[in-house]
Amino acid sequence: MALTVDEKSLKHGVLALVLTLVEVIQEALERQALRRMEGGDLTEEELERLGDALLELDEALEEIKEDHGITTSVADLHRGLDEVVDDVVDKLVNPARWAEEAGR
Amino acid sequence: MTQPRPPMKPTRDPRVTLDDLVEVLLNKGAVLHLDLIVAVADIPLIGVSLRAAIAGMETMLEYGMLNQWDESTRAWAARSAGRRDLELRAGEALVTRMPGGHLLEEGVYTGWRPGGVHLTDQRLVVLRRDPREVLFEAGVRDLRTVQLETETTVGGEQRTRLRVATLDGRTALLSAADPHGLHEALSSLNPALTALPPAPEGTPSGALEGHLWYQEPRRSGPLWRGGKGRLEPTGLVWKSPLDARPGLLVVPDDILGARVEPGRSPGGDGRLVVLETASHGPVTLAAEEPERWAAALEAMGAPNRAGTAHPPTAPSPPA
Numbered sequence: 001m002a003l004t005v006d007e008k009s010l011k012h013g014v015l016a017l018v019l020t021l022v023e024v025i026q027e028a029l030e031r032q033a034l035r036r037m038e039g040g041d042l043t044e045e046e047l048e049r050l051g052d053a054l055l056e057l058d059e060a061l062e063e064i065k066e067d068h069g070i071t072t073s074v075a076d077l078h079r080g081l082d083e084v085v086d087d088v089v090d091k092l093v094n095p096a097r098w099a100e101e102a103g104r
Numbered sequence: 105m106t107q108p109r110p111p112m113k114p115t116r117d118p119r120v121t122l123d124d125l126v127e128v129l130l131n132k133g134a135v136l137h138l139d140l141i142v143a144v145a146d147i148p149l150i151g152v153s154l155r156a157a158i159a160g161m162e163t164m165l166e167y168g169m170l171n172q173w174d175e176s177t178r179a180w181a182a183r184s185a186g187r188r189d190l191e192l193r194a195g196e197a198l199v200t201r202m203p204g205g206h207l208l209e210e211g212v213y214t215g216w217r218p219g220g221v222h223l224t225d226q227r228l229v230v231l232r233r234d235p236r237e238v239l240f241e242a243g244v245r246d247l248r249t250v251q252l253e254t255e256t257t258v259g260g261e262q263r264t265r266l267r268v269a270t271l272d273g274r275t276a277l278l279s280a281a282d283p284h285g286l287h288e289a290l291s292s293l294n295p296a297l298t299a300l301p302p303a304p305e306g307t308p309s310g311a312l313e314g315h316l317w318y319q320e321p322r323r324s325g326p327l328w329r330g331g332k333g334r335l336e337p338t339g340l341v342w343k344s345p346l347d348a349r350p351g352l353l354v355v356p357d358d359i360l361g362a363r364v365e366p367g368r369s370p371g372g373d374g375r376l377v378v379l380e381t382a383s384h385g386p387v388t389l390a391a392e393e394p395e396r397w398a399a400a401l402e403a404m405g406a407p408n409r410a411g412t413a414h415p416p417t418a419p420s421p422p423a
Binding site for chain 2: 024027028031032035036039043045046049072076078081082084085086089090
């Protein structure tokens, strides 16, 4: 599928793209933070600092999106990327799809 | 195309998302080892040896990689974490805190250093957390004046800064996320800051600044260019935002007079400001308030007209 970057303005589109990528990185950081927290070798104080920092990052991102009015665009773009990944993974794990594709 | 499209609706729930993919990659980790030799006639000439690994830190540690660095980073953070925030004295209370900065003007280097602006009921402090340094500190009682100043940044934006002067003669320029709020908070803490009359500096009387069009003479014919004009006691300066240096500099001694003439102006109001100079001849300008510019320029040129060999040319009647 094609990713549709909003054509209203280039700035809008590029900003939405950048924020989507930052969101992906943020999500990865949050999940790794969870793993480290569960890993159990972080001190109480480190846990608290990490939580606070991630919360601040989340708030800052939301604020930037609100400021520029691109919350919807970022959500759409993120969903679009998810669908691309889903398609690719689906094809990789089900070689039968290749045949379907070729037969079409 | 012109109509905004309704937001995309999900047609199905993706079973695998990009975030999941990244998580799997980081949890499992990926390692790349590449050895490569480029040879000509069986003689190795160029060698490439790549070692790359990406993984979540937890996975990295499991495999015994980057252990040392992880420990030293956390140890360093633990040492410095305890004194990250501003220590308050006994009985001192924080009034407001916001991101900001301090302009370092000591020595040869001038530059903004970002930090948190802390205002307590006793002190005004700009504190940088990492590496920790107090960039600026002054007692609220030691401040003489606090003024808001507008300054044009490198990017051409107008930003409001806070000019702080202390009783012992120091001055500093601070930036803050909310300069007006900080100024208000400061003046409510120390009413003496506002009781003093504002310093005489600022816009001197007679100074005029604003958007100004300049008809630049070029070999291919005159060209209207937009820019910033500024009329100071030292003369008229015009600079385009695209140029590094002013495109027009006229000293007061050079100004013979100015008048408003009808003509085609880029602003579209049909009035031009024609400035008569001794060295360049007439210079054509256009402004939003042509009368103000013409009057100010005319006033500046007045001393030159008395008894000079260049009487101002009479305004030619429009054709």
